[in-house]
Amino acid sequence: QSALTQPRSVSGSPGQSVTISCTGTSSDVGGYNYVSWYQQHPGKAPKLMIYDVSKRPSGVPDRFSGSKSGNTASLTISGLQAEDEADYYCCSYAGSYDVVFGGGTKLTVL
Amino acid sequence: EVQLVESGGGLVQPGRSLRLSCAASGFTFDDYAMHWVRQAPGKGLEWVSGISWNSGSIGYADSVKGRFTISRDNAKNSLYLQMNSLRAEDTALYYCAKDLGSTTVRAIDYWGQGTLVTVSS
Numbered sequence: 732q733s734a735l736t737q738p739r740s741v742s743g744s745p746g747q748s749v750t751i752s753c754t755g756t757s758s759d760v761g762g763y764n765y766v767s768w769y770q771q772h773p774g775k776a777p778k779l780m781i782y783d784v785s786k787r788p789s790g791v792p793d794r795f796s797g798s799k800s801g802n803t804a805s806l807t808i809s810g811l812q813a814e815d816e817a818d819y820y821c822c823s824y825a826g827s828y829d830v831v832f833g834g835g836t837k838l839t840v841l
Numbered sequence: 842e843v844q845l846v847e848s849g850g851g852l853v854q855p856g857r858s859l860r861l862s863c864a865a866s867g868f869t870f871d872d873y874a875m876h877w878v879r880q881a882p883g884k885g886l887e888w889v890s891g892i893s894w895n896s897g898s899i900g901y902a903d904s905v906k907g908r909f910t911i912s913r914d915n916a917k918n919s920l921y922l923q924m925n926s927l928r929a930e931d932t933a934l935y936y937c938a939k940d941l942g943s944t945t946v947r948a949i950d951y952w953g954q955g956t957l958v959t960v961s962s
């Protein structure tokens with residue numbers, strides 16, 4: 732149960748695009764299409780942004796998109812807005828009713 | 842409206858026990874898997890435990906295996922976490938969370954506001 736690897740921080744200017752990577756193994760990210768992404772603002776509960784690798788819950792802007800290649804999943808945020816500044820976490824099913832989160836990435840909108 | 846309300850947190854001495862509860866409403870509780878996820882102060886999210894709709898599948902993080910027990914009472918729309926042999930490193934905000942799926946773990950679509958557990962002498 733090793734945590735998935737995410738960059739500690741990423742940044743971008745309003746209107747730009749940023750991509751956050753999430754690297755696991757063939758036992759988690761690479762083995763299942765159950766990768767999800769969460770946004771967390773300070774003092775708030777996390778919010779689901781992407782599930783099943785690339786699906787968006789209703790209400791989540793289409794500026795948010797997810798993908799996966801091999802053992803690495805990615806979250807791309809296009810048309811950055813000030814309110815996107817938050818912490819982002821990836822998460823994957825790891826088999827045998829086991830779940831693993833990434834360490835989190837702090838997104839700064841410059 | 843989905844609501845998840847945690848209770849049972851507090852200050853506890855190392856080695857002691859605590860039982861967290863989560864009251865669920867606004868959805869058909871026994872149709873979905875449920876989880877406990879924790880977040881230590883200033884740290885990231887850590888999955889603690891999950892349970893399928895009928896308690897047939899249960900999982901634990903290595904860090905709590907053998908010390909924590911998850912359970913649910915579908916008749917009471919409630920989720921529980923029995924925490925024994927508590928350690929300082931268990932100090933965290935504990936979230937009750939609902940899964941998108943019933944048996945397979947897919948993603949967490951709803952979170953409670955959390956209950957704070959502090960383990961200290």
